[in-house]
Amino acid sequence: MSIQLITFDLDDTLWDNRPVIEGAESAMRDWLMEHTPALGTLPVEHLWAIRGEILAAEPGLKHRLSELRRRTLRRALEGVGYSVADSIDLAEGAFQAMLQARHRITFFPDTVPTLERLAIRYSLGVITNGNADVRRLGLADYFKFALCAEELGIGKPDPEPFLEALKRGGVSAGEAVHIGDHPADDIEGARRAGLRAIWFNPLGKEWSGERLPDAEIASLRELPEVLARWARWH
Template sequence: MAIRVITFDLDNTLWDVDPALRRAEEAQRQWLLQHRPGAIEAYDHEGLWRFKQDLWRRHPGLLHNVSAMRQQMLLELQLAAGFPHHEAEAGAAQAFAVFLEERHRVELYEEALDVLQALAGRYTIGALTNGNADIFKTDAGEYFDFAFLAEEVGVSKPAPDMFLAAIEVAGVEAGEIVHVGDNPEHDIRGARDMGMHTVWINSQGEEWPGGARADREIVNLDQLPAAIESIAAGLAPPRG
């Protein structure tokens, strides 16, 4: 059995997500301040976090759909400020569009495009993310053959659904896929439980939390092609 497909997590695997999220949150806040006065002014960072936590408790069905959850938050902020429902709905959609546009202005890790270009010449490339980033709206999109978001399949990693979707769309066996990600639970355990090979990108030098480890561990995407070659070499039948 050979390696035929490489799937990637996105946030904190191909880029540092925090700068993009901070910019997106600020763009969303500025839209609300300008167009829906009174909706956001009373909330500092901690206050807004508590508002979100309450929202998660009241809407558990949205836990795997970060886009719908954010739009619900934006709706409720405006309703609480006294805006009529139709204005709040329209405002939620517009504020979310502002957020999402900035959220896609990610800065890929310096080595990401070169690594993806090299891999795309040899493997089918896919994206599997619990977030709401559309890989095809980033500079890396041209190297990807398919992508799945948790909000599309209805459940987040480490549940098997996204991994099963990748297996089906690629038309391969699980053992022909290497999944690359930064999260030991969502990415490594989830993919390993499906029978995929795994590469943990540990750019922050974290300790492994326990349990079965990834097939390979790297600290930089530059090391990924060699890690994949090493996995593939272990699958090759002995010569002679």
């Protein structure tokens, strides 16, 4: 079957996510230092400990990153003496500062040209466990849909996000391929749902997953040729 739908992971597939998250965390800390000095001076490990406690009590929050961060901030603020009402307001302010910085992204050089080229021929979608919004990134016009774990209530590598993508795209599993950097979340998850999977591996890492990807690329510009090769085989 020929490929009709291509779904993409976002973080570390369309951009390098490490500097993005570092910038977002820094923006949040700066906001807290300015507006809540008592919390802003606490070590970041304090917030991670609170986050761990919340996740231990509610494991399902691992797929709801925004809510998890808000709750972590609220509990931390209450812990240094802020009222419940003030904690809610201050946590939201810190979260919005983080979220704004989280969308200051530098795409890989081949991201936009590749999406432009592929969108002419294929339907494109997003499947992400993160909370980046393609609308805020200026990419929405390329994608037919964007699925995030927070909205679905479940994330990769569970088959459900991939099966939902097939429904949204109106295709069978044999007509879809997923591209991502994570061996378990992206490649094994897609394969278990019946999709083909292409491993985005710009750093040349050794494969560590169970099921091999159907293809491996070091740059997104290689993607059209992989798809064209598959089309010739069919």
